[in-house]
Amino acid sequence: xxxxxxxxxxxxxxxxxxxxxxxxxxxxxNQQSPALTAERWNPILHYVGAAxxxxxxxxxxxxxxxxxxxxxxxxxxxxxxxxxFQPEFxxxxxxxxxxxxxxxxxxxxxxxxxxxxxxLEDLRGKRVAFPSRDAFAAYAVPMLxxxxxxxxxxxxxxxxxxxxxxxxxxxxxxxxxxxxxxLARYAExxxxxARDVFVSDAYPDLAVIVHPRVPAATAERVRxxxxxxxxxxxxxxxxxxxQSNGFEPATDRDYDGVRRVYRLIAQ
Numbered sequence: 001x002x003x004x005x006x007x008x009x010x011x012x013x014x015x016x017x018x019x020x021x022x023x024x025x026x027x028x029x030n031q032q033s034p035a036l037t038a039e040r041w042n043p044i045l046h047y048v049g050a051a052x053x054x055x056x057x058x059x060x061x062x063x064x065x066x067x068x069x070x071x072x073x074x075x076x077x078x079x080x081x082x083x084x085f086q087p088e089f090x091x092x093x094x095x096x097x098x099x100x101x102x103x104x105x106x107x108x109x110x111x112x113x114x115x116x117x118x119x120l121e122d123l124r125g126k127r128v129a130f131p132s133r134d135a136f137a138a139y140a141v142p143m144l145x146x147x148x149x150x151x152x153x154x155x156x157x158x159x160x161x162x163x164x165x166x167x168x169x170x171x172x173x174x175x176x177x178x179x180x181x182x183l184a185r186y187a188e189x190x191x192x193x194a195r196d197v198f199v200s201d202a203y204p205d206l207a208v209i210v211h212p213r214v215p216a217a218t219a220e221r222v223r224x225x226x227x228x229x230x231x232x233x234x235x236x237x238x239x240x241x242x243q244s245n246g247f248e249p250a251t252d253r254d255y256d257g258v259r260r261v262y263r264l265i266a267q
Contacts, residue, residue: 023055024055024057026057027071027079040241040242063159068089082136096208099248099254102244104203107138112171112192118197127172131158135177139265141261144264185243204258
């Protein structure tokens with residue numbers, strides 16, 4: 001099933017009219033399964049491709065590490081991620097052109113509502129699920145808070161945030177570290193009642209980034225297409241299905257706080 005879903009992702013090119021001969025590859029970070037990622041992102045990329053006059057091909061690796069490695073090798077013309085702000089990717093040269101809109105992103109550590117655990121200190125020695133050690137809101141931010149509180153936990157890696165919350169729902173772990181927005185969506189979709197033990201400061205949500213090889217005019221058309229989605233009635237249903245408020249302007253400087261957390265957690 002996973003291989004089939006990835007084949008769908010890698011074989012989907014969308015665009016219109018002026019579409020360039022070679023589809024531009026759009027990488028998406030592994031926050032959800034490949035099937036759910038395709039369900040959310042293919043309609044968005046179809047809209048953006050048509051509006052910008054380019055062909056956009058959705059692509060991701062089987063794991064976060066594979067996707068990050070693809071980004072590090074420069075295989076993505078555009079990407080939706082914040083892992084490019086890790087120190088090891090600083091030399092690749094990706095540039096921020098937009099970000100996921102709406103409220104800022106916060107990392108949380110959550111427990112089932114009936115859990116007796118209420119503070120970071122209560123998590124000492126407990127099983128805590130994370131999607132991967134490369135995640136920002138769901139690993140670097142909460143892990144830095146745990147370290148600063150002097151709390152050691154048993155790390156359980158669950159591939160993506162859906163997997164993290166599935167483990168918490170099944171009571172296979174004592175707590176789960178996720179993006180607060182993902183927790184709210186999962187809780188609504190699955191009827192799962194959770195309670196926050198930790199909530200982080202606010203950070204800008206994931207960025208849309210562009211590789212330096214992409215012509216400036218092309219990058220600008222894509223940037224404008226993302227930013228104008230929320231103003232176009234034709235895009236309203238796409239954004240609603242993606243549970244998105246649209247995309248907002250952003251620059252590299254907006255992510256200085258993200259870079260700082262990645263530097264601290266790597267020490």
